[in-house]
Amino acid sequence: MENNISIEKSKTTKIQDVDFNNLSFGSVYTDHMLVCDYKNGAWETPKIIPYGNLSLDPASKIFHYGQSIFEGMKAYKDEAGKIFLFRPTDNHARLNKSAERLAMPSIPESHFMEGLETLLKLEKDWIPTTAGSSLYIRPFMFATGVGFHASPADAYKLIIACAPSGAYFSGKVKVLIEQTYSRAANGGVGYAKAGGNYAGQFYPTKLAAEKGYQQIIWTDDNTHEYIEEAGAMNVFVRINDTLMTAPTNDRILDGITRKSILKIAEDEGIQTEVRKIKVSELVDAANNGSLKEIFGAGTAAVISPLAGFGFDGKDYDLPELEAPFSARLKKRITDIQYNRAEDKFGWRHEVK
């Protein structure tokens, strides 16, 4: 361990209060967290301390200017109790990509990975083994430097916290294809995992929820003619036997689940296309019966098949297939994640 991470152990544990058979998503936190401060142009040594409140100056720029980025990862435990991460260095790389766009400092891979692994080994009893559950990991970084001048802060904090979690969605998911609001601008920060991208989605999502939809499928802000992504998921569409998803651009998050699904689908012999997808194509395909599936893909929601979508005041149902691509692909990716199948692509990362 080159970073000499210090560990201050919690005197108590909350683990006995957790019902591992009834986990919600991201609402109970483990006993410890990793904290790393950036000051005077350098990152200090990460430290692990008991999970607890932060003390922050009200002039810290996080409260004023939205310098806030995060990642979403999961730790999986196999039947033998071994702990795995899925493509974790991709999350690290994306965190740094987000940091650059938000004028925040990049974090060295060694700080991130060693900090994360040390934390996970300490919290290993918190990784659920109940089906469909995992330890959701939330690395996040924000501006602690102070000032009411609208300019980047001079100090930041990186924290990694963990939450044993069950499914992200409960029940059927219906989405609304958005025609008024948008999530991201050309030349904006949509491709970054920046806090502000999420707050901007809440109000339109609330309006959609009032009409009976759980999520929004975002379209381009200029024409609203092309589908982009959904809430915290990339979107896949199956027309006949072709599986397609939009190409990433500066408005779309380059999802790790998305790119893994593309690889697995190819490996399964499924025809894939990465190309712009018109809303009108979806509607036509729904009308003529060639639209077979739409599903969301993301770390939190894994693969979430949609029951239907709404557009222009009309609802379109999706068929219930016997052997949907979504189920096949979900089994393949989760089998890799939980160490139940061969790791053909070298994605698994054991924490030991």
Added chain:
Amino acid sequence: MENNISIEKSKTTKIQDVDFNNLSFGSVYTDHMLVCDYKNGAWETPKIIPYGNLSLDPASKIFHYGQSIFEGMKAYKDEAGKIFLFRPTDNHARLNKSAERLAMPSIPESHFMEGLETLLKLEKDWIPTTAGSSLYIRPFMFATGVGFHASPADAYKLIIACAPSGAYFSGKVKVLIEQTYSRAANGGVGYAKAGGNYAGQFYPTKLAAEKGYQQIIWTDDNTHEYIEEAGAMNVFVRINDTLMTAPTNDRILDGITRKSILKIAEDEGIQTEVRKIKVSELVDAANNGSLKEIFGAGTAAVISPLAGFGFDGKDYDLPELEAPFSARLKKRITDIQYNRAEDKFGWRHEVK
């Protein structure tokens, strides 16, 4: 006082450490702050407490999902020591407009205004009387409710903090007309004073600063053909003797300085136009000599004349006029703000 605001006085004061003749912008805070918590669907009674650190759960949604809005106001002291605000209920109304777009609760005008006035009376010695200085007031609201689920928080905090401040810019201001990055999407949150809108500007502004520009003039994200606003200011352009500014839309903040300047200009007999302004018009006007002035307008920067602009790799200087509109309009608006002239439009609000 219907709200029974409680006041816990600070046992010490930092005021003797402040050099009121050399104030920077927004970097020294007064002894007290107003805090108001929103919980269980209702705002609690605002309280005034000593300015100091906040204690927050790391899972508070401010750190993850960017639910963060703010306002910028100033308190002015006249020669007799009377205290004035400028159109403060417009800031309150805009705070609520921002809150709605970010799915945050609206705050009653009485909480806001009584809280603000009580705080200002307590901090009255902190309001500078040195020329060009004022007490910058920063109301801000953010999500304290916890959870790693990307959905609106169930608890919020409103804080009002104050900072005796001098000029926002020092020296000449040159701007770059942006052709790659953008500030806001159609259907996005650009019209709200949301934290995330500012973080997204820092990186492009840093790139512009490396080329010698202090600010960016943002253009529409689709074509980059129309000028919108600059950093934390609306933009005015004078071609020959006509003063123009872009119409507000969902990408542009509806600035209180902007709308006041429009009124004052009309009152001065200056011809005004509120219409879309093409970058190519500016370039043509600069080339043929009809471009007389560009200035930014905002609470923090008041009226900031620009020395020139860069576009497409070329620099355009603005002439140094003897009696620019910017100086005339700045005198008119600051005379109203500091109670040195008749308040013809009823904008001044005395705190007594």
